[in-house]
Amino acid sequence: MASPPNGAAAAAAASSAAGGAPPVDKEVDFANYFCTYAYLYHQKEMLCDRVRMDAYHSAVFRNPHHFRGKVVLDVGTGSGILAIWSAQAGARKVYAVEATNVAEHARELVRANGVADIVEVIQGTMEDIVLPEKVDVIISEWMGYYLLRESMFDSVICARDRWLNPGGVMYPSHARMWLAPIRSGLGDKKMEDFEIAMNDWNHFVEDTQAYYGVNMNALTKAYRAEHEKFYLKSSIWNNLHPNQLIGQPAVVKEMDCLTATVEEIREVRAQVTLPINQDRTRLAALAGWFDVHFRGSKQNPAVEEVELNTAPDENGGTHWGQQVFLMTPAPRVNEGDSINVSFSMVRSKENHRLMDMDITYELHEASGRKLPAVATKIFLE
Amino acid sequence: MASPPNGAAAAAAASSAAGGAPPVDKEVDFANYFCTYAYLYHQKEMLCDRVRMDAYHSAVFRNPHHFRGKVVLDVGTGSGILAIWSAQAGARKVYAVEATNVAEHARELVRANGVADIVEVIQGTMEDIVLPEKVDVIISEWMGYYLLRESMFDSVICARDRWLNPGGVMYPSHARMWLAPIRSGLGDKKMEDFEIAMNDWNHFVEDTQAYYGVNMNALTKAYRAEHEKFYLKSSIWNNLHPNQLIGQPAVVKEMDCLTATVEEIREVRAQVTLPINQDRTRLAALAGWFDVHFRGSKQNPAVEEVELNTAPDENGGTHWGQQVFLMTPAPRVNEGDSINVSFSMVRSKENHRLMDMDITYELHEASGRKLPAVATKIFLE
Numbered sequence: 001m002a003s004p005p006n007g008a009a010a011a012a013a014a015s016s017a018a019g020g021a022p023p024v025d026k027e028v029d030f031a032n033y034f035c036t037y038a039y040l041y042h043q044k045e046m047l048c049d050r051v052r053m054d055a056y057h058s059a060v061f062r063n064p065h066h067f068r069g070k071v072v073l074d075v076g077t078g079s080g081i082l083a084i085w086s087a088q089a090g091a092r093k094v095y096a097v098e099a100t101n102v103a104e105h106a107r108e109l110v111r112a113n114g115v116a117d118i119v120e121v122i123q124g125t126m127e128d129i130v131l132p133e134k135v136d137v138i139i140s141e142w143m144g145y146y147l148l149r150e151s152m153f154d155s156v157i158c159a160r161d162r163w164l165n166p167g168g169v170m171y172p173s174h175a176r177m178w179l180a181p182i183r184s185g186l187g188d189k190k191m192e193d194f195e196i197a198m199n200d201w202n203h204f205v206e207d208t209q210a211y212y213g214v215n216m217n218a219l220t221k222a223y224r225a226e227h228e229k230f231y232l233k234s235s236i237w238n239n240l241h242p243n244q245l246i247g248q249p250a251v252v253k254e255m256d257c258l259t260a261t262v263e264e265i266r267e268v269r270a271q272v273t274l275p276i277n278q279d280r281t282r283l284a285a286l287a288g289w290f291d292v293h294f295r296g297s298k299q300n301p302a303v304e305e306v307e308l309n310t311a312p313d314e315n316g317g318t319h320w321g322q323q324v325f326l327m328t329p330a331p332r333v334n335e336g337d338s339i340n341v342s343f344s345m346v347r348s349k350e351n352h353r354l355m356d357m358d359i360t361y362e363l364h365e366a367s368g369r370k371l372p373a374v375a376t377k378i379f380l381e
Numbered sequence: 382m383a384s385p386p387n388g389a390a391a392a393a394a395a396s397s398a399a400g401g402a403p404p405v406d407k408e409v410d411f412a413n414y415f416c417t418y419a420y421l422y423h424q425k426e427m428l429c430d431r432v433r434m435d436a437y438h439s440a441v442f443r444n445p446h447h448f449r450g451k452v453v454l455d456v457g458t459g460s461g462i463l464a465i466w467s468a469q470a471g472a473r474k475v476y477a478v479e480a481t482n483v484a485e486h487a488r489e490l491v492r493a494n495g496v497a498d499i500v501e502v503i504q505g506t507m508e509d510i511v512l513p514e515k516v517d518v519i520i521s522e523w524m525g526y527y528l529l530r531e532s533m534f535d536s537v538i539c540a541r542d543r544w545l546n547p548g549g550v551m552y553p554s555h556a557r558m559w560l561a562p563i564r565s566g567l568g569d570k571k572m573e574d575f576e577i578a579m580n581d582w583n584h585f586v587e588d589t590q591a592y593y594g595v596n597m598n599a600l601t602k603a604y605r606a607e608h609e610k611f612y613l614k615s616s617i618w619n620n621l622h623p624n625q626l627i628g629q630p631a632v633v634k635e636m637d638c639l640t641a642t643v644e645e646i647r648e649v650r651a652q653v654t655l656p657i658n659q660d661r662t663r664l665a666a667l668a669g670w671f672d673v674h675f676r677g678s679k680q681n682p683a684v685e686e687v688e689l690n691t692a693p694d695e696n697g698g699t700h701w702g703q704q705v706f707l708m709t710p711a712p713r714v715n716e717g718d719s720i721n722v723s724f725s726m727v728r729s730k731e732n733h734r735l736m737d738m739d740i741t742y743e744l745h746e747a748s749g750r751k752l753p754a755v756a757t758k759i760f761l762e
């Protein structure tokens with residue numbers, strides 16, 4: 001046997017666990033998801049993300065009127081940094097909720113930074129815990145890959161609906177998901193890897209017949225499907241350079257964190273047109289990223305709006321990078337062409353924190369010729 | 382946020398999951414463990430292990446008297462290979478039990494290899510399923526890293542106690558765990574990685590104070606502990622060359638699969654002396670590996686005994702490799718010295734399939750000088 005500590009495990013987990021979500025098995029959810037945040041190396045990775053840190057730091061300290069004398073709730077405080085900043089910005093009281101054992105570290109940090117009288121770290125899930133009072137501000141860094149992976153915003157919505165005072169503000173206040181056509185060598189590389197894997201399998205089938213008298217060919221189709229999903233149909237983390245964009249990005253989802261509902265994010269659907277602005281290139285993939293904004297609320301706007309943008313950036317990106325959805329084969333495109341995309345993203349049936357995408361695109365050439373629609377499934381795991 | 386599909390997850394899982402084993406939460410156990418075996422790439426890795434395949438193939442086909450006309454139970458059949466061989470060797474009936482969805486693939490293989498009338502694939506755990514009859518042979522490839530990781534032998538014991546006929550045989554019939562002193566560059570490398578990680582952390586602490594006004598120093602101790610465990614106290618998979626052995630290996634555990642009990646493997650304790658047979662070298666680590674034997678039983682012995690050995694081998698190893706337990710710092714040793722080791726391995730409180738080791742060694746120099754005992758914890762995750 002010998003099962004290596006295995007990256008696949010976390011993602012694949014629930015697909016073996018009979019049932020899956022909903023309803024969510026909390027123990028399994030911890031095993032698959034929360035556990036990764038219990039590691040300080042992972043907390044540090046997020047704390048070293050300058051784009052992320054600068055955005056939240058500016059949002060808080062350039063809008064002290066949202067914090068001075070106010071009650072703040074930090075959903076998923078992790079190391080406690082946002083709670084500490086909120087206290088430093090003048091909050092009267094900060095409730096810092098964290099599900100994992102990193103809560104103990106948050107408590108240490110809070111003490112070491114002299115805000116223990118203001119910040120109260122509560123270990124538990126947002127769905128379970130009870131606060132002694134309503135809050136004026138909910139701050140949270142809840143964004144996963146392509147915004148919605150991890151489905152953590154559900155807990156922010158839960159927190160908002162249970163604990164936010166009328167007129168309270170959300171940090172961040174708004175979020176958008178983007179989609180853009182890109183060129184990239186990734187598709188050819190992955191296709192090559194896939195072909196190597198299949199050649200390797202074919203030799204394995206021959207050898208197993210020759211040496212051990214067993215015909216493995218019955219599994220070839222399943223092996224191909226497993227590896228096609230792994231190499232070609234899985235969303236790929238990448239830190240893109242802006243010059244890889246070959247057309248206009250488009251927004252596929254926009255939400256107001258003050259009013260968004262779980263229903264509205266459980267299934268994201270959009271029809272967008274992506275004009276190509278480069279000649280003689282190939283549509284290797286569509287890329288997905290997000291931005292969030294700190295604008296306060298209509299009744300209580302920010303004095304200085306701040307944006308956290310995870311778009312391709314030549315000055316280096318964020319730990320979120322961008323997600324690359326391969327188009328294989330990659331069609332040739334030219335300036336003036338446009339790509340009509342019908343996009344849908346729903347939660348995986350087996351694990352509500354992972355996403356399944358259906359992407360269908362139609363290439364409309366500048367000449368007026370329309371190519372037949374091409375449909376792809378992409379798994380964000 | 383953004384939690385990457387994370388190798389740590391599987392191993393760390395239960396440490397976040399409140400409670401843990403015993404009793405085992407079956408859903409969590411699937412999430413952490415069984416799921417990895419549902420992947421064909423992982424099945425293929427095992428099927429490509431020639432040492433493993435040859436040993437089981439020889440054991441079965443050179444001992445047809447154990448299979449001809451007999452009823453066989455394959456515990457954790459995976460792709461079904463051992464069940465198919467048992468049928469090809471003349472078994473009257475083979476029950477092939479598999480917990481994961483790979484059971485469906487096993488069924489396909491069984492059909493494709495024309496033994497569907499003999500091999501019955503049953504999806505379920507050994508603890509839950511019921512067989513219509515007792516069996517004459519239990520065959521299983523249950524061995525994890527350093528034999529006992531994964532604790533799968535528990536299920537073989539359960540199968541044996543419930544379903545094996547008196548006089549029945551176990552495949553394999555015997556198993557041993559070995560411990561040996563080795564030289565290796567791994568220790569220095571890991572120590573260097575650890576120091577780099579800590580320097581990096583110290584810069585992070587300075588930067589976070591300077592840029593974001595938060596003192597992270599309170600977490601330095603915890604960060605050091607987390608990384609010391611990761612780099613220096615975690616058992617390391619390695620494919621050693623025999624010339625890395627600097628002394629005599631010793632057996633720390635020997636078991637008869639026909640009589641072994643869960644109590645006996647839940648905690649492995651041994652006192653062994655490892656004579657050093659190389660001059661002017663360093664005890665970089667102790668290495669652990671296992672072998673299993675196919676001898677049949679006293680009443681019903683094998684006509685040809687077969688061994689599956691995972692010791693260091695210059696002709697290339699197995700997918701199990703060996704496990705390296707670093708001794709940091711690594712003491713200088715010489716020919717004629719001997720290492721007195723007190724070894725214990727117990728199951729992790731958080732996850733019964735992972736192992737915690739306590740290794741204390743005393744260096745007895747040829748001169749007669751005894752160095753003070755050094756104790757290390759090693760985690761096999």
